[in-house]
Amino acid sequence: MTRQHTVIDGVDVYWEQGPAPMIATLTFGCGVRDESFRTLGVTHLIEHLAMSTLPRLHHEHNATVGIEVTRFFATGRPAQLVDFIAAVCEALSDLPLSRIEKEAGVLTAEGSAVCHPTAGVLLARRYGIAGPGLAPWDGPGYDQLPAEAVTTHAAKFFTRGNAVLTLTGPPPEGLRLPLPDGPRMVHEPTPSLLTDGPQWLAEEVPCIGMSLRGPSVSPVDALGLQVLSHRLTEVARKEKGLSYGIDGDRANADPSTTDRFVWVDAREGQEAEVASILWNTARELATSGPTQEELDHELAGFREMVEDPRFVDGDLDEFARSVLLGEPYRSPAEWLEAIAAATPAHVAAALAESLRTALIVVPSEVRLELSDLDGKPVPLGGCATPEWQPQGxxxxxxxxxxxxxxxxxxxxxxxxxxxxxxxxxxxxxxxxxxxxxxxxxxxxxxxxxxxxxxxxxxxxxxxxxxxxxxxxxxxxxxxxxxxxxxxxxx
Missing domain, CATH: 2.30.29 (PH-domain like)
Incomplete structure (x- = not known):
């Protein structure tokens, strides 16, 4: 069944039939990148204030705050989802400000982050303390957020125009979205503070990581990172026994540009070796490309994922992002077609281009000697300090x-x-x-x-x-x- 669209109480609602039980996700085009250093945590505080008003529920429900979007979601019978969505919208329209002090303490105890700490450091070095670069910072603290900052932020971002509801089934009878009025927000791009080629960093991070900057929706770039992760698993974990976990993520600086991450843990004392394996494996892929067998394996895995009926919800999440943030969107069928058409040469060329933007980070005590694609040493980087000569x-x-x-x-x-x-x-x-x-x-x-x-x-x-x-x-x-x-x- 194809995706359907309607408008309820001024909110765009999209649905596609998925397996029971139904999933409802209310997404707002607002995340940590929309805050400032002084108001860091305000989006998460608003989410907690809204969720604190809900009665005890007997079905699965939760909320998350990311770098770009905030989501409230629940799984259950249609009538349960109607009540959940209405309660969240009503709470966002009239936040319980008297609970700020208590929820500030709860959030501090929770200690959650919007992304992996290694990815957060990479974002901060590329973008500074703004936009996605706010991700790893704590800011002044939740208890330093004044009520006025909370109400101002909520009135700006948690509105009907800046929301999208997605459902894995037709809209249930009685569905309401009583949100405050307000427009869809336009997010200013966050410029990169780095203009030179690849750099490595020594920072307080739990593991080795790398970020690559490139097009926000690029099956070929995503394919290259998948093959890289697979090769790292084969070498760093299986062959050499130096690592256990390899994972990745992404974060968008603007609708057309994304940072893709891969991070690798390492046995104590082996961080420099694992970092060299990461970089040299990426260089080899950018030079020689993957094998056709590797591409066929990734294609089969992606086809298996999208043919799973449960994939409907994940695809709706991606579509909601595209509507709210102006990002390009490709359907699962378009992704399959693009991946099937990708050749080893395509992947190598895309990876070679993105490696020129690479940031590699290792724990602070580690030192590296790496060479770029042209054989030149990869320099040690740091914060993007403005030009200054000792004076004053x-x-x-x-x-x-x-x-x-x-x-x-x-x-x-x-x-x-x-x-x-x-x-x-x-x-x-x-x-x-x-x-x-x-x-x-x-x-x-x-x-x-x-x-x-x-x-x-x-x-x-x-x-x-x-x-x-x-x-x-x-x-x-x-x-x-x-x-x-x-x-x-x-």
Whole structure:
């Protein structure tokens, strides 16, 4: 049966017949990328506030917040789904703001993330503290979100125009979607802060990972990542016994561009070896391409997946994304056709192109020596610090700090006409006042977070006589971006 469309209470409703029990998914074109550093977590808080109003239910139901969309979904009898959808919409129309403090504590205890932590770090390095790059950050904390930020965000994004309901069956009798009025949102693209070719990063991550930037809907690119994951399983896990889990995901910076991820865990002490296997396996695929047997295997697997009657719900989710976010959409039949037409040369060419955008990340203590497709060394990258030469007034660590720490002896804090900078050994971090996204104010100190992903600690325990720096930060930064430490901070 083909996909059907209707409009109920101003909300687009799409349905296609799937197996019982019925699944209903209310999707909003809103996720973490629509927040700011100062309001990080507000979408998740809204989701929790809405779900907290539901009575005890005896059917499967839940909600998730991702980078690009938020979903409320349930499985059950049609009458149960009617009640669930109506209750969620009514709660979003009149959020129980008195529960903010309690739900902030619940969310802190939950400690969930919108993506794998390794993927989050890769996004933050590519995009800085904005859009998808917000994914790994905690922000000020759930208890630092004012009620006004909650109501403003809900009124902007959780509206009938910015929602799509999908059903694995015809709309049940009595279905209502009493959401507030509002338009479908247009999401501004988040530009990449990196312009050079492949880089590797040493960060606080749980495992090795790689991101590749390319077209948002590209069966050939997706096919290349599938073959890469299969080869990594064969080499890193089965042949060498260095790894257990290989997985991946994606995140879209705009309707036409996506980051595709693959991450690989490693036995302790073998991280550099596994990272080399990841990179060299990808290089080999980009040079020689997969075998026809590998492509045939992936085609058979995809055909088996889409022929499963339960696939209807997943396809409806993808279609809802395309409607809300303006992303290209291909039907399962179109994906099958494109995968069947892909040749080893097509996959190699697509992978070679995307490898020029590659970011590889390893745990902070690991060091790598990698070569790109042209045989040149892959450089060590970092945060995209704006161009800056040491200048302005210089502040050194106190005598006590220098006596206690060799690292402190080389640290220097600079106050310039337009920002603050830190030289810490070989690392340089510079945040212009115009690019500040948040300032943590604590015990006479400030931590300044910059759009590029840099942060500069203006620490009174480390640097002597920094009152002029604190005064400059307070004078130049919007007071709305300044926040105290979270009461839940460890």
């Amino acid at each position: 007034r210089v502040f050194k660590p106190s005598l006590l700090a220098r006596a206690m720490s060799a690292a402190a002896r080389g640290a220097r804090l600079h106050l310039t006409a337009d920002g603050v900078a830190l030289i810490d050994g070989g690392d340089r971090h510079f945040v212009r006042f115009a690019d500040v996204v948040g300032v943590l104010a604590q015990n006479g100190s400030r931590t300044v977070f910059g759009r590029s992903g840099c942060l500069v600690p203006v620490d009174s325990d480390l640097f002597a006589g920094i009152e002029p720096v604190i005064a400059a930060v307070d004078a130049h930064v919007d007071p709305g971006l300044v926040f105290p430490p979270s009461a839940f901070a460890s």
